[in-house]
Amino acid sequence: MxxxxxxxxxxxxxxxxxxxxxxxxxxxxxxxxxxxxxxxxxxxxxxxxxxxxxxxxxxxxxxxxxxxxxxxxxxxxxxxxxxxxxxxxxxxxxxxxxxxxxGRGFPVQILEGNDLLFVAGGLGVVPLRSLINFVIDNRRDFGKVHILLGCKKPADLLFANEINDWGKRLDVNFSCTVDKADPDWKGNIGLITSLIPGVNLNPKRTFAIVVGPPIMYKFVLLEILKKEIPEKQIYVSLERHMKCGIGKCGHCQIAQYYCCKDGPVFSYDQIKGNKEAL
Amino acid sequence: MQQFVVLKKENFDAFISSLAQTQKVVAPVSRGYNNFSFQEVISGKEISLKYIPTILPPKKYFLPPRETLTAYNKRENALNAILEYEKMVIFGVHTCDLAGIQCLNMVFVDKPKDINYIIRKNKIAIIGLECNDYCDEYASCCVVENHLPNGGYDLFFTDLGDAFIVHINTMLGEELVSKAAVFKPADAKTLKSLESLRQMKRSIFKDEVNVKHENLKILFDSAFESKVWEDLNKRCVACGNCTNVCPTCYCFDIIDEPNLDLNTGVRYRNWDSCQNEPFAKVAGNENFRKERSQRQRHRYMRKFKYPVDKYSRYFCTGCGRCSRTCMAKIKLKETINDLAKETK
Missing domain, CATH: 2.40.30.10 (Translation factors)
Structure with missing residues (x-):
């Protein structure tokens, strides 16, 4: 040898x-x-x-x-x-x-010029923040921006100062909710799905970007589809176990896709009906 | 270049011995009743010319069960890429296993390329060996069209009784032949015998399942919700034998192994199995293929559906190893027939 x-x-x-x-x-x-x-x-x-x-x-x-x-x-x-x-x-x-x-990230070029609806649950804000801050740093290149955040309790909120700033911006519509509040919490209480019906958006020119725990997708996607946003304009980011990162080791496979190479960002249209995906 | 040459049986030992003098030669050898494995040999006498698929396929030389990828030194914060390889000749690779190597090639040459695999494969000469008849009842090489040679070798041996007729497929093969100096050009009569053997094989080898080659993919396209997986759920013990012995299963884990100095060490990959319970588990314990039915389905889909969409090729070679080795007697042919029955 x-x-x-x-x-x-x-x-x-x-x-x-x-x-x-x-x-x-x-x-x-x-x-x-x-x-x-x-x-x-x-x-x-x-x-x-x-x-x-x-x-x-x-x-x-x-x-x-x-x-x-x-x-x-x-x-x-x-x-x-x-x-x-x-x-x-x-x-x-x-x-x-x-x-x-x-991996494949969010399709920034496709999103440009359009309205954006960000939905993040729990740790989902971590990867989504890379796009939210990219959009904020290039704010002029995008249309309306809606950000909806949800987590279990106020103590779980990540990037609290930064999120506070998003809430103060005039060029961002921001809402945040927790499943369970504490006495100091002044925001919404309830699941993230409860925030979606209230968003005023034009479905034709809105792209929804959803990132959260596996359990969240089913319910959030249902609400977003009710808003009549086309399936091709909905993006999710999926979490899987990855060992190699280059589409070989097999751990992250979602039916025909390698999450590490073909994802982690997928359009809803791509994974709709894929029973291993959602 | 003469395409076909002949090696008399009495010269076979001389050929293997002369090969073994200059490089490592591995070939199927007997390991007890009906068990064979690829092992290093130094003479032709050690080789089992009539063998059923070896316990492990020749995959073990292309993608070793354990392979060092990098070596590190913590104090120096250094990590260097490592390649381990060995120049060798593999003799006696059946057509099913040649197909298996072709599948692995597709995966590891696909971008981003796996340099370790590619360099190692280029150091290995492959000599195929034709099956004149079925290995046993587990084989299903015909329905996946691997009962006849489809390339992927340097030399290909066909047993014609008192001699082998040998197809030279590459310059490397030609080199092995001319160095050995025991091969004679094939005459018209020998070529004719090869032709009639192939003709005879067409009558022996028939689709082993109730589904035609081109319909296998269609069968699996609509098999996701099948009840057949529920049946496998009850029987599978999730041991991972089927994937270990599969010539086209290549999933792996990557593990760090510190040396006793706790400063240096290696990062290696070893074979992993999608049949193991934690294979698709993520942090927080969510398991995306928790049930054995899901994992068995995944294994079958990775042979008959996903690679067909991606590489236009079945990743089942028909070797029958998964069925032969299964402790729960899950048989590939049976699973396919059960799926076919359901759709009728």
Whole structure:
């Protein structure tokens, strides 16, 4: 058996450094990361990276920041497994490896010039934020923007300050709801589906972008279809287990699609009736 | 280039021995009753020329069960890509397994390319061996059209009794033949015998299931909600044997393995199975194929539907290994016939 070093391989990681790290909620930690040597990650909103920790492993993590921020990118990681557990112990100044960006992100070129309805449930705001902030940074290039957010309780709310700013903007229609409020909560109470009927939109020129936990899609999509937004104008981002990120290892397969390569962003039209998708 | 040459049986051992002197040769050898496996050989006498599909397909040389992808050094924050390969000749690959290698090639050459796979495959010479008759009742090579050679080899041996007629398919094959210096050009009579053997095979090999080749895909297009999967749900024990022995199953896991110094280590991939319960589980414990019925269905769809849409090719080679190895006696031919019965 011969063993040689390869100069090119899909499994080589780019060295990166954590610039900032802080807990956002009891379970979620925020990381601001830069690739070494001032290289830009150059991702599309909605793509993901494989975070590599030597001796521990790799985990697929959605990119939360807009590509308009070129000198760094942001991840929000829930402590849920071996790699994410180790990530939670890391702080500013620590080194890690990055593979990617991978996958098909949101179709920014198609969205341009149209009205947008963003619907995010729970952790769904993490990947969706990459697109929301991209749109806000290029606000003139898009039509009306509606943002609907939902989570279980006020303490779960991610990016609270930033979300507060979205709420204050005159060029964004913003609503937020929690399933269960606490005494300080001043916003809506109820499931995210309850916010959709009230949105005033023109279905012909509106694109809906929905990201949330698996259970949410069925109900939210039903409400959105009631608004008569065409199926081709509805996009979702699906979560699956990924090991390789390049459409080989099979873990993320959704019927004929590799979520890591053909997704994670799919149009509703593409996955409608696909029983493994939703 | 002479396309067909002849190797007398008495020279077979000399051919293998001379090959083995310059490089590693692997071939099917007997491993007890009705069990065979590809192993390194140094003489032709070790080889089982009449064998049923080996326990593991030659996939194990193209996509090793465990393969180092990268080696790391934590202190230096360094990770280097590694390739492990071995130059070898595989002798005696049946047409079903040649098809299996062709399927793997499609997947790993598809972009983004898997460099490890591609370099390794190019170091391996392939010598095929024709099946003159069925291996056993588990084989279904005819319905997937793999009972006759469809390329994918450097040399292809057909047993004609006292001699092999050998098809030279590549320059590498030609090189192996001319170096061995025991092959003679094929005369018209031998070529005629090959032709009549193939003719005879057409009467032996018949569609093994009640579905025609071109209708298999159509059958699976509408099989998603079938009750057949519920039946498999009750029987499957989710052991993953079927995917391990499948010549076209290539799913893998990637695992870090630190050395005892806790500083250096490797990241390797090893065979994984979609039949294992946690295969499609994500953080937070959502499992997208929780039921064995879903996982069995997925396995079948990955042979008869998804790759046909993507690569225009069935990823079942008809070798019958999954049925032969299944502890719960789930048989591919039976599953297909049950699906066909349902649609009638």
């Amino acid at each position: 011969k063993r040689i070093e390869l100069k090119e391989s899909e499994y080589i990681v780019a060295p990166a450094k954590i610039l900032e790290a802080r807990m956002m909620t009891a379970q979620e930690k925020y990381f601001k990361i830069a690739l070494e040597g001032g290289v830009s990650l150059d991702h599309e909103p909605g793509q993901f990276v494989m975070v590599s920790l030597l001796g521990i492993g790799e985990a697929p993590i959605s990119i939360s920041s807009s590509p308009t921020k070129r000198s760094y990118f942001e991840l929000v990681v829930r402590n849920a497994g071996r790699v994410t557990n180790a990530l939670h112990k890391m702080e500013a100044g620590d080194s890690l490896g990055i593979r990617g960006p991978f």
